[in-house]
Amino acid sequence: MTRSTLVVVPVYGDLDSLLRCVDGLIEHLDTDRHRVLLVNDCGPDVDTIERALLDRIADRPGFRYERNDHNLGFVGTCNRAVLELDTGAEAVLLLNSDAVPTAGFLDAMLAVLDEERTGVVTARSDNATIASIPYRLTNRGAARTEARTRAVWSEIAPLLPESQVLPVAMGFCFLTRRELITEHGLFDEAFAPGYGEENDYCLRIAAHGWLAKIANRALVLHAGGKSFAGNRSALRAAHQRELERRYPFLPEAVAAYQRHGMTATERFADVLVPAGPAARLAVDLRHVEDAAGLARQIDAAFGDGFSLEARLPAGTSAPAGWAVTSDDPNPDDLVTAQILVDPTPGDLVTANRRAAVWVVVRTGSTTPPWSSARYRAGADRVADLARPFADVVTPDELESAREGVENSMLAPLDGTSAHLERRWAAFLPLELAAVEVGADDASDEVARLRRELDELRTSRSFRTGQAIAKVASRLPGRR
DSSP states (O other): OOOOEEEEEEEOSOHHHHHHHHHHHHHHOOTTTOEEEEEEOOOTTHHHHHHHHHHHHTTOTTEEEEEOSSOOHHHHHHHHIIIIIOOOSSEEEEEOTTEEEOTTHHHHHHHHHTSTTEEEEEEEBSSSGGGBSSSSOSSTTSOOOHHHHHHHHHHHGGGSOSEEEESSOOTTEEEEEHHHHHHHOSOOGGGOSSSSHHHHHHHHHHTTTOEEEEEEEEEEEEOOSTTOOSOHHHHHHHHHHHHHHHOTTHHHHHHHIIIIISOHHHHTHHHHSOOSSOEEEEEEOTTOTTHHHHHHHHHHHHTTTEEEEEEOOTTOOOOTTOEEOOOOSSOOOOEEEEEEESOOHHHHHHHHHHEEEEEEEOOSOSSOOTTOHHHHTTGGGHHHHHGGGEEEEOGGGHHHHHHHHHHHHHSOHHHHHHHHHHHHHHHHHHHHHHHHHTGGGHHHHHHHHHHHHHHHTTSHHHHHHHHHHHHTTTSOOOO
């Protein structure tokens, strides 16, 4: 089934990003089946934007322009567009004016919307928190650029399922069924002028059995913050509090999706499609008796061609060129490979989220004494757990381990993806069991996974959007 779709673009500011959005729709939308409604919400440059828009869409079939009498905000503009200005079409796509559609995006989203009990669909993007590709970055301070997202998504998307169930969909590109709007309304004015309204809609219809999903074959780029004025941080925080008052389970639901709802392929996309400097290789030597000696052996085997970083015992110096990382017991950044020295099962669970390639080094007896804390933690059984997914070597075999890591990095993408998915599935029960056992500390788990979302917001593109929003804070507005 191909649903006729009304694409609503609320317009407020930032003409450049708006015209990119319109140009993307002109190029990639089939206006024989679908139509576009652009609604000008009377921002600071309302007349200039109106002239530019009318010039851009002049005589183009399927495009309609309207102007609010006064500023309604994002929520009010969407409601007016969908409930008053155009009440037809079988599906409604709410598209931010700083979003840029790519080829085939709407067909891919509509295919997912037609799946059983699917009420809302969002797209993959470069700037959409849990819908971002690549999701995690090996360089934590890097920008998730449009070019990088296009390159990674084109390689990764065919390896992902057509869709995945989300706790809530992302509002920058938000497709829903007209019949659900008719039955349940659209956005609650309590979230005016914007932020949180799409989450509330998803959770309202979820109470009636409808799912929010991501269409992995759809890519819509998103600048973020380009068309919103006012104090975004304060507004977001206030509306998040209201969401959590209405839906107390929401933070844990998002954390659960990050923990076991996403695929290993999307999590490690930045490693699977490598770019930039040398691959990062992490090693934890805090529990090694001769940490300095083993560090020298690792440096001899991996020092040429890898970016090495280590966690070391106090007082131990790293070889020249190594980075020394923090003592955080739950690092959640992404590395290409990790050397695990006499690891416990818990170390493997952590490494399952962090490193695409493993090397397990055994430094001592296969059956250490009971006086060893790591033996009591189950370290003697780790080789059996890790062997299907890692080279298990002694320190003298590190050279051969390097060859294994390099071969893994050069392996065909589909095979590497399948290997990661098998490992992800194998260790997921251990992680879920750990979370259940530590249920009293569930808030710590939520906090850790929330940090992943926070790091997505520390990219240069997101920070730039925040700065632009502050400079443009002349009038209250919306996304």
